Amino acid sequence: xxxxxxxxxxxxxxxxxxxxxxxxxxxxxxxxxxxxLLEKTKKVILDFSEVSYLSSSGLRVLLSIRKETxxxxxxxxxxxxxxxxxxxxxxxLDDYFHLAGSLDDAIQILExxxx
Amino acid sequence: xEIGNKLKDxxxxxxxxxxxxxxxxxxxxxxLSQVEQRKCQPSLETLTRIARALxxxxxxxxxxxxxxxxxxxxxxxxxxxxxxxxVANLVTEACGVHHISRKDRxxxxxxxxxxxxxIIKYAYEVGLxxxxxxxxxxxxxxxxxxxxxxxxxxxxxxxxxxEHGDSVEGKDWGGLGIFLIKKVMDxxxxxxxxxxxxxxxxxxxxxxxxxxxx
Numbered sequence: 114x115x116x117x118x119x120x121x122x123x124x125x126x127x128x129x130x131x132x133x134x135x136x137x138x139x140x141x142x143x144x145x146x147x148x149x150l151l152e153k154t155k156k157v158i159l160d161f162s163e164v165s166y167l168s169s170s171g172l173r174v175l176l177s178i179r180k181e182t183x184x185x186x187x188x189x190x191x192x193x194x195x196x197x198x199x200x201x202x203x204x205x206l207d208d209y210f211h212l213a214g215s216l217d218d219a220i221q222i223l224e225x226x227x228x
Numbered sequence: 229x230e231i232g233n234k235l236k237d238x239x240x241x242x243x244x245x246x247x248x249x250x251x252x253x254x255x256x257x258x259x260l261s262q263v264e265q266r267k268c269q270p271s272l273e274t275l276t277r278i279a280r281a282l283x284x285x286x287x288x289x290x291x292x293x294x295x296x297x298x299x300x301x302x303x304x305x306x307x308x309x310x311x312x313x314x315v316a317n318l319v320t321e322a323c324g325v326h327h328i329s330r331k332d333r334x335x336x337x338x339x340x341x342x343x344x345x346x347i348i349k350y351a352y353e354v355g356l357x358x359x360x361x362x363x364x365x366x367x368x369x370x371x372x373x374x375x376x377x378x379x380x381x382x383x384x385x386x387x388x389x390x391e392h393g394d395s396v397e398g399k400d401w402g403g404l405g406i407f408l409i410k411k412v413m414d415x416x417x418x419x420x421x422x423x424x425x426x427x428x429x430x431x432x433x434x435x436x437x438x439x440x441x442x
Contacts, residue, residue, distance in 0.1 A: 137348070
């Protein structure tokens, strides 16, 4: 599991690149990293291009990040591979998360929410 | 398993290329390839020649699968989260070996992962090294997952009263894993057996891929 956060130097938006299997074994690691990041910003884009799997534990972490960020910024997920997108749909949470096709779209969503 | 998949299996078992087999059967390699991809069915006469060339009985290709033996994969695992990826890899590979379609394979993977996660997190006292069993049974058209642990009697299916309401905020997401299992599998059943402990059985009707899909 690899987690890397980068300040996009734009409206205090951070891009977090996550790589690995987001199962029960690694979800808490993501939660810890994001908790630290949320002290700096409430505008987070998660790049999931290298997340190969997402379990209910991972979904719960995403839900808690969403809850933390929703009122003061937001959470956007980008570059989801098919199986990860499908799991979010099976959980019936696809309308609940902002899923964007590209980084630019994600930035736009967060900047729009801000105004 | 259908004729196409059976043919592919026997051919690789015998180490014979499509061209080599085609030559022996006196058909084109592309015809055999189409049979393997289930794009066409050989006549009984051709199938007999294929069987002869591969040194198996024609009956093998025609046998009613319902009557053949089921194949069982059994894993004994420590109750540690790091083994989740081991189970995932193994189940993925095993489903691949059985040519199970990608969609069904992903569903099975999700269910196994959630079931194992529940056992690892809740079946035993935290910090104690224990083991549990995952059994994957391949029947024609059906995959059955059996999970057994020797923890306290506990029915995870009862525990989950997870529903999506109008407001998702403030919801307790505890039952999300079981919710996912119930959605992707065709049936779920729990019982407690004195000699085996908690037994969770998950059944999935599966379709098979034509060979092109990975």
